[in-house]
Amino acid sequence: xxxxxxxxxxxxxxxxxxxxxxxxxxxxxxxxxxxxxxxxxxxxxxxxxxxxxxxxxxxxxxxxxxxxxxxxxxxxxxxxxxxxxxxxxxxxxxxxxxxxxxxxxxxxxxxxxxxxxxxxxxxxxxxxxxxxxxxxxxxxxxxxxxxxxxxxxxxxxxxxxxxxxxxxxxxxxxxxxxxxxxxxxxxxxxxxxxxxxxxxxxxx
Amino acid sequence: xxxxxxxxxxxxxxxxxxxxxxxxxxxxxxxxxxxxxxxxxxxxxxxxxxxxxxxxxxxxxxxxxxxxxxxxxxxxxxxxxxxxxxxxxxxxxxxxxxxxxxxxxxxxxxxxxxxxxxxxxxxxxxxxxxxxxxxxxxxxxxxxxxxxxxxxxxxxxxxxxxxxxxxxxxxxxxxxxxxxxxxxxxxxxxxxxxxxxxxxxxxxxxxxxxxxxxxxxxxxxxxxxxxxxxxxxxxxxxxxxxxxxxxxxxxxxxxxx
Numbered sequence: 001x002x003x004x005x006x007x008x009x010x011x012x013x014x015x016x017x018x019x020x021x022x023x024x025x026x027x028x029x030x031x032x033x034x035x036x037x038x039x040x041x042x043x044x045x046x047x048x049x050x051x052x053x054x055x056x057x058x059x060x061x062x063x064x065x066x067x068x069x070x071x072x073x074x075x076x077x078x079x080x081x082x083x084x085x086x087x088x089x090x091x092x093x094x095x096x097x098x099x100x101x102x103x104x105x106x107x108x109x110x111x112x113x114x115x116x117x118x119x120x121x122x123x124x125x126x127x128x129x130x131x132x133x134x135x136x137x138x139x140x141x142x143x144x145x146x147x148x149x150x151x152x153x154x155x156x157x158x159x160x161x162x163x164x165x166x167x168x169x170x171x172x173x174x175x176x177x178x179x180x181x182x183x184x185x186x187x188x189x190x191x192x193x194x195x196x197x198x199x200x201x202x203x204x
Numbered sequence: 205x206x207x208x209x210x211x212x213x214x215x216x217x218x219x220x221x222x223x224x225x226x227x228x229x230x231x232x233x234x235x236x237x238x239x240x241x242x243x244x245x246x247x248x249x250x251x252x253x254x255x256x257x258x259x260x261x262x263x264x265x266x267x268x269x270x271x272x273x274x275x276x277x278x279x280x281x282x283x284x285x286x287x288x289x290x291x292x293x294x295x296x297x298x299x300x301x302x303x304x305x306x307x308x309x310x311x312x313x314x315x316x317x318x319x320x321x322x323x324x325x326x327x328x329x330x331x332x333x334x335x336x337x338x339x340x341x342x343x344x345x346x347x348x349x350x351x352x353x354x355x356x357x358x359x360x361x362x363x364x365x366x367x368x369x370x371x372x373x374x375x376x377x378x379x380x381x382x383x384x385x386x387x388x389x390x391x392x393x394x395x396x397x398x399x400x401x402x403x404x405x406x407x408x409x410x411x412x413x414x415x416x417x418x419x420x421x422x423x424x425x426x427x428x429x430x431x432x433x434x435x436x437x438x439x440x441x442x443x444x445x446x447x448x449x450x451x452x453x454x455x456x457x458x459x460x461x
Contacts (some may be wrong), residue, residue: 010325013274013300047325081325113400115460117425119327119371121402123207123249143207145249145280147327166206167460188280188302190247 002201003038005065006030007055009081010046018187018197032064040201041065041074044187045081049105049150050093052081062098069100073178075204077197080148083174083181092150100179102155108166116167119149124184126162126172133203134161134173134180134196142192144172144184151183178204206460208419209249209426210452212433213406214239216255216285219269223430224256225382227334227350233434237272239444243433244278246446251277252305252374252428254332255285256349259308264292267299274300282330288316290323297328305374307332308347311354311361314368321369330404331365332374333358335391343391350378358391359398366399373399374428377407382431384410392422404428412447412455419459 004015006028019026027034035041045052056062068074078086087097090105097105108118123143128135151170154160161173164183174181180200186193214236215222221239222230233239236253243251253273255265265285273281283296284305293304310317310331321329334346335358345356358375365373375395377388387408396403402425405418409429418424436443447455 010328011297011300011302014280014302017278046328048322110400114397114423117396117400117402119402120206121327121372122209122426125205141205143205149326185280190278 001034001038002026002040002042003034004028004042004044005035005061007045007052007059007061009052009055010044012044014185015042015044015079015187018194019201022198022201024201030059032059032061035061035064035068038068038074040204041068041076042079043076043082043085044079045085046147047081048092049081049084049090049097050095052085053093053095053097056085065098069179075178075200076180077200078179078181079187080183080185083183084150084152086174086179086181087152090150101152101159101174101176101181103152103159103174105150106153107150108170110167112167119147120166121147124164124166124172126164127169128162129160130158132161132175134175134199136199136203137195138192138199144186144189144193146172146184148183152181180204205458207453207456208415208424208459210415210447211250211252211404211426211428212243212248212446213252213254213428213430215430216253216265216269217257219266222256223382223434227378227381229382230256233442236269237276240273240276242444243446244276246444247449248279248446250279251281253281253283254305258286260348260351262286264288265296267295270296270299270301284332290319293320293324293328297324303328303330303371305330305332306370307334310365311345311347311356314364317365317368317370321371326369326371326401329370330372330374331370332376332406333361333365334376334378335388336378346378359394362395362399362403366401370401372402372404372425374404374406380408383408384431384435386410386414387418387422387427389417389422392418392424396423402426412451416455416459419456
């Protein structure tokens with residue numbers, strides 16, 4: 001069973017909708033028991049980093065997520081804020097992140113604020129940095145839908161799956177072992193986004 | 205390569221889809237849910253729905269309507285119309301909308317923009333301002349669906365909107381609404397110069413090159429339009445339309461580099 005973790009941050013319906021046509025068992029859940037038996041975990045999220053970490057803490061999700069992802073090696077896909085939570089810390093609030101990826105989260109630092117507005121909202125392409133199942137049938141140059149003011153900075157460049165340019169290059173896909181993160185919203189990125197979600201669900 | 209969003213704006217009046225000219229002369233266009241289905245097929249980037257009478261009639265956009273759109277739409281969509289409370293926003297988001305569009309109430313209670321952005325994240329909160337050139341007082345921000353003039357100038361207001369933490373600003377030109385002769389690029393540009401959050405151009409788009417001008421000369425991060433996506437030809441035959449991916453990539457090629 002694929003579990004979309006509901007921790008009260010943003011609208012999960014579009015993630016569910018993107019999986020519906022695959023005819024797999026999918027559930028939006030805020031229950032530890034479901035995470036305990038999940039075969040794949042999707043961690044979406046929109047909003048504030050520290051607020052999100054607090055919600056995960058209030059729901060007592062830390063232990064079960066750490067156990068499933070780090071010990072049982074269950075594939076996990078973080079989307080947008082969900083990916084950012086994989087970092088050790090963020091400039092957005094003081095909370096520590098889950099720390100699964102050796103990275104930090106920084107706000108876009110833009111000099112030319114006339115041309116490059118923050119949040120970065122819109123379509124943008126990815127530049128692939130290493131091969132992975134997640135990118136099967138995804139053509140470089142395809143556009144994905146982004147909505148974010150913060151982005152990940154990886155300590156280990158081997159964790160970077162793709163970068164995207166918005167005034168400068170930032171990490172748009174990250175992967176380490178069974179841990180996958182997308183800064184963009186594959187669930188809102190039409191065909192190429194659905195392909196990426198399908199790759200995560202079927203290939204990992 | 206960054207490609208700006210192209211956003212159809214659909215106006216609701218008594219739950220029917222209408223289109224205005226200069227915020228007046230509302231013409232009935234059809235069923236809004238049917239248009240969502242068409243925009244799904246046309247792969248529109250994003251949709252915005254505005255209930256144009258909600259504030260004036262002291263009510264909030266229908267939640268049932270938002271749910272119906274939510275179950276149909278394949279793209280992100282924003283909803284506006286009489287939104288006054290954090291609870292209103294929570295309900296609209298859980299009904300499936302990606303963002304809310306604040307207008308009259310945000311103007312009257314500017315702290316509300318801040319409360320909402322803190323609660324839901326700035327990218328969920330979009331503030332729309334309706335601007336009109338007045339005979340003696342220059343450009344002013346109007347509220348209550350363009351029916352009430354305020355003392356506020358658009359650039360000053362855009363700075364407040366940014367300070368309060370909104371994620372983007374829709375700049376709607378009342379004078380250009382439904383006219384289809386081009387955006388008010390000068391206004392868009394002045395606002396873009398004064399804020400660091402995305403500015404969405406609205407009001408006046410009639411041809412593809414208007415999208416290009418708004419983003420290249422006006423520095424808009426996204427373009428929105430009503431008539432352009434609803435009418436076809438000079439006689440304004442109702443035909444829902446949207447440019448395909450190839451055309452969009454061409455219009456916006458190297459728009460930011």
